[in-house]
Amino acid sequence: MMRANVILCMAFLLPSFCVCAEKIHLQLRWHHQFQFAGYYAALEQGYYRQAGLDVILHEGSPEKFSVSEVLQGHAQYGVANSELLLDRLRGAPLVALAAIFQHSPSVLLARKDAGILSPDDLIGKDVMLMDKAVDADFFAMLHNEGVSLAKIHVIPSSFNIQDLVDGKVVAFNSYLSNEPYYLKQHGVEYTVLNPRNYGVDFYSDILFTTEDEIKQHPDRVKAFRSATLEGWRYAMNHPQEIIDLLIGKYQVKKSRSHLEFEAEAMRSLILPELIEIGHINPGRLRHMAETFVKAGMIDNDRLLEGFVYDPDPAVDQKKLRQYVQISGGIALLTSILAMILYMANRSIKRESLLRMAAEAEIKKLAYRDTLTGLDNRLSFFILANQMVKLAHRENNKIAVLFIDLNDFKIINDQFGHKAGDEVLIYVGLTLRKLVRQSDIAARLGGDEFAILLSNIINREDIICSLRQIQQEISRPIIYQEQELRISACIGMAVYPDDGLDIDALLEIADSHMYQVKAENKYSSHTHTETI
Incomplete structure (x- = not known):
């Protein structure tokens, strides 16, 4: 009798579970690989199941594109790149739910x-x-x-x-x-x-669906998106676990080292430590749309409105009016309290703005040299490490220039520290003027500066930049109707020829700078002339 009851109970529970779990299909952009780690994690960790969803993943192929599969009704959701926005602007009823890659690979x-x-x-x-x-x-x-x-x-x-x-x-x-x-x-x-x-910085691996899916199944869309993002957060924190899953369950042909390479490269494109996974900036989308218009791919960007999914849409206007009518009397009685709260809120906002401004200034001070406006030593090493990693992935060369001002102490001793500050400010302005937006100029401390040059083709280009910097720095500086003259010794090191990390490169550039200083038969002396 007890056994029969157990069987009956199981028979009762099983249909209930099947009804709750809605079967939906997700079309991936390509074959199974770490690129889709978050979706595997959402499945294996039960995030989809907890959301009441039975999700089936479909591989992509040269003949199976995610946008067309979703538009044709073969899948409710898909993963696409910038072609998603392009098709939207051409009239397809597509909606972006989340951008997984903040930068396209x-x-x-x-x-x-x-x-x-x-x-x-x-x-x-x-x-x-x-x-x-x-x-x-x-x-x-x-x-x-x-x-x-x-x-x-x-x-x-x-x-x-x-x-x-x-x-x-x-x-x-x-x-x-x-x-x-x-x-x-x-x-x-x-x-x-x-x-x-x-000038083309697009989102990639965008999770999307259709306007009809959002209209017909709003709760399902919200649950699917939430479970997916939870899966991506798990995958970014457990890459080796996902790699084991890909090799064991999905029989991916890539080697473990290849999958590890993929995971590491993706991290710098998803930026999970800096940006909330799935974040979409409307300004960047508009820039993408404008890029398509300028390239002649579309006529205009009128259909951009409504492209980004809002997980918390505004209250329906009809219901809102009904609510206002019902609560009119209550609103009248509480108007005085509302005014008091409004005045208090204004005060809080004012204080909040002041606090935000103070925090922004503190952040600026943390990464900027207050005298020259250049990046400071801390900022230099953070940005330099990122640039070295990028150069490694893209097989590019970068150069480190270490700059030391000659006889700077003489200026401080003869004309005072204010004159010395004027020299440092001038050098800062000069370096900012000469470096490209993709380069980094920093003051390391005292009269020592450093520059990182990206995408270097050969050493001749570096030497050309080096000479231009020396020439500009050596121009006379007017201070209190006098000419101050300064010069600089510059050492250089090239990645990956001279070193594989920023510490080694900076040490080599520093050593080279002192070698150049020692080889000079003369020093650049400061002198003054009355104007």
């Missing part, structure tokens, strides 16, 4: 022996790309650089990086988190054309 990898260093170098060459709808990043980059697509021999992508290895093409549409590993394993030296360096 899409890059063009080119054989180093082909001499491809900029988009201009692609003219007349064989380049593998997909169409404008899918590889929108690259077409926008080419437009920004004034490179006509008609001048490039575009070959439809084979999705096989071996074609680049074999020399069938000189450039191949790739992901920073994937193909660079393959090229390194095959000993193929490469250069990277990253759209971000040419």
Whole structure:
């Protein structure tokens, strides 16, 4: 009898569970790999199940694109890149739920022996790309650089990086988190054309659905999005666990080291420590839309409104009016209290603004040198470490310049510390004027400065920059109707030729600077002339 009761109970509970779990389909953009780690985590950790969802993941392929699969009703949700926004602006009823990658991993990898260093170098060459709808990043980059697509021999992508290895093409549409590993394993030296360096900084791996899904199943959409983001937070904190899952359950053919490379590269694109996973900035979306308009991919961005999903939509206006009518009497009686609260709120807001301004100033002081306005030592090392990692991933060179002012003490001794401050301010202004936006200029302390130059092609370029800096610094500085003259010794080090981390590079540049100082047969002496 007891056994029969247990069976009856189980038979009663099972149908109930099946009814609660709604079966939904998620179309991934490509084959199973770490790129979709958050979705695997949401499944395995039970986040979808707890939300009452039975989620089925579908791999992508060259013949199966997520946007078309969702629009055709084969899946309710999908993962797409910038083509999602492009299709929306062309009239497709698509809605972005969350942007997983804050920066797109899409890059063009080119054989180093082909001499491809900029988009201009692609003219007349064989380049593998997909169409404008899918590889929108690259077409926008080419437009920004004034490179006509008609001048490039575009070959439809084979999705096989071996074609680049074999020399069938000189450039191949790739992901920073994937193909660079393959090229390194095959000993193929490469250069990277990253759209971000040419004014195209798009979101990637955007979770999306349709307007109809949101209208018909608002609670399901909200639950699915919430469970997915929870999965991504788990995946970012447990990458090895996801890698084990990919190898064991999903039979992914990539090696563990390849998956680890992918996980590390993705982290710098998702930025989970700095930005809330899934965050979408409306300003960046508008910039993306404007980029498409300027590139001639769309006529206007009128359909941008409503593209980003709001998990907490405004209260329905009809219901709101009913509520106002019912609560009118109560509102009248509490108007005096509301006025008091309003005045108190204004005071709180004023104090909050003052506090925010103070916090912003404190943050500025933490990372800026207050005298010169340059990055300070702390900021320099934070930014430099990031630049070294980026150079490693993109197989680029960067240079460190260590600058020491000659006879700076003499100025302080002869004319006072205010004169010395004027010299330092002038040097700061000079360095800010000479470096590019992609470079870093910092005051390390005293009369020592450092510069990081990104995307260096050869040492001759560094020497050219070095001489220009020396020439500008040596110009006379007017202080209290007198000319102050200063000069500088500069040492340099190049990544990866001279060192593989910022500490080693700075030490080598510092040593080189002292070597230059010792080799000089003379010192630049300060002198004054009355004007």
